[in-house]
Amino acid sequence: MAEENNEVNQWEPLVADADYEILTEExxxxxxxxxxxxxxxxxxxxxxxxxxLKRKPHYIHRLIAQQFLTNPDNFPE
Structure with missing residues (x-):
């Protein structure tokens, strides 16, 4: 009996640009x-x-931080 692989990549819209999406896992x-x-x-x-993204440079670490980290104290970018 073959073992089924139910692993599915989860994508969500990118906060910085709605025309792109980001993988939720590393x-x-x-x-x-x-x-x-x-x-x-x-x-x-x-x-x-x-x-x-649309011919504008974006740092990867900043996009990931905007997407997945909370900013409860509203610190500037």
Missing amino acids: PHTIRRIDNKFIPIISDNGKGYLYIL
Whole structure:
């Protein structure tokens, strides 16, 4: 009897841009909703990773923080 794999990736809309979605599990992959395109991750030369969303650079660590961390004291970005 074959063992079934019920593991399904969970995606949710990206807070920073509603045209993209983010994987809720690591690695937090970001992709475009309409055609499932995954943007290329680049290094800015100082160790920070970024991607281009609609031709604008966004740091990966900031997108993940905005998506999954709460800010109860309303600290600025």
